[in-house]
Amino acid sequence: MGRMNVRQMWAAKLAGGPMPAPKAGPSRAAGGAGTQAVFSLQRTPFDGVVLGIDPSLRGTGLAVIEFQPGKQPVLLRCRTLKIPASRPMSYALGEIHRAVAVFLSDFKVRHVALEQTIYVQNFQTAQILGAARGAAISAAALGGMEIFEYAPLRVKQAVTGAGRASKEQLARTVMAMLGHGAVLASDEADAAGVALCHAFNWRE
16 A cells, blocks of 8 residues: 555544554654554544634634544634733733633634643743633633643644654644645644644544
8 A cells, every 4th residue: 555645644534544554663752552553443533623722922823623524624713813012911811811712702612722831941931821821721611611731742743743843844734634725824833733633632
């Protein structure tokens, strides 16, 4: 059987079927054999709408994607919420909460998926990122949503197959999966990647 391209592989995965087994050889990923075993299992494909969020105080990415078994995911809406540096943190947090609430009111979202905060050495940066995530999570929680979080490495692994893929590679793969002609902004592509990661990893 010839090599499948990215879109064909994920079409098979979304349909609930087994992913094609990789060629024999050593795997550099920890637990490679276990990963292969998971992909070979049948599963119930995700069915519904996911709001993916890439939280940031000044540039939160939002992406709503609809998943239907056996069909290509459809990007319903995406946005980068830009907050000027001149506005105080309290204003930015309010706008993040408001933007998430608007997306939830405009679409019948089943799940919300967020990118986890990566390790940062600067305590102040960690506080700011945590506050942005909190604003997004509180809006989703008040909307009665189920909320799921994924580490950046896991998102890249799920979408591109490589945990250390660049942001550019992630964006290209996301756009290929969605059949999206226009170039997505970086934060929007990250948000869409989180939504895709959730659908690919979902188990009933």
